Amino acid sequence: DAGVIQSPRHEVTEMGQEVTLRCKPISGHDYLFWYRQTMMRGLELLIYFNNNVPIDDSGMPEDRFSAKMPNASFSTLKIQPSEPRDSAVYFCASSLLVRVREGYTFGSGTRLTVV
């Protein structure tokens, strides 16, 4: 199992540009989570999906942020337009409901820098 795969690993972009982060969950997992990690705010849950349907997006900071999960093996987190304060590490995690008590598996993260 390749684990949760995120791309790109690093992204540097200019303020105002659109940024798209990608995630491939573990095959068969039915939950997918997007987290953001910053020094100031720690790890924050942005949004999560169950069977490709968004369940809770209350953590999405602004309308500039959007997330989709068009199928069970792919999700995107888009920021448009990006701002310097969006600089953070974005993690994707996945889980299987019947095995949730074993934990959640995190991807390697995407380090986003907006200049």
Add this chain to the structure above:
Amino acid sequence: ELKVEQNPLFLSMQEGKNYTIYCNYSTTSDRLYWYRQDPGKSLESLFVLLSNGAVKQEGRLMASLDTKARLSTLHITAAVHDLSATYFCAVAYSGGGADGLTFGKGTHLIIQP
């Protein structure tokens, strides 16, 4: 709103010493997780605690859960340098599903020779 507080946030200790990290949470939960994060890396699952009085041990680390006090501890025994990392506790709502986790701020642990 579920809140998770860890303390201490920073800890510098010598090899061979023992220490405990504390994790308090504000509302009822049926799952508590401990994760480790090395600099620039992802989160690695250490322990999952599911019931009151649960205790799990792996090497020099031992985690426990008191659901009545809404408190979990991560105890480090005879610390070694390799345990230097940031440790997070995370709590799930008692929803029965795979709810999103609420994380503490993390404890940045430095173990000096």
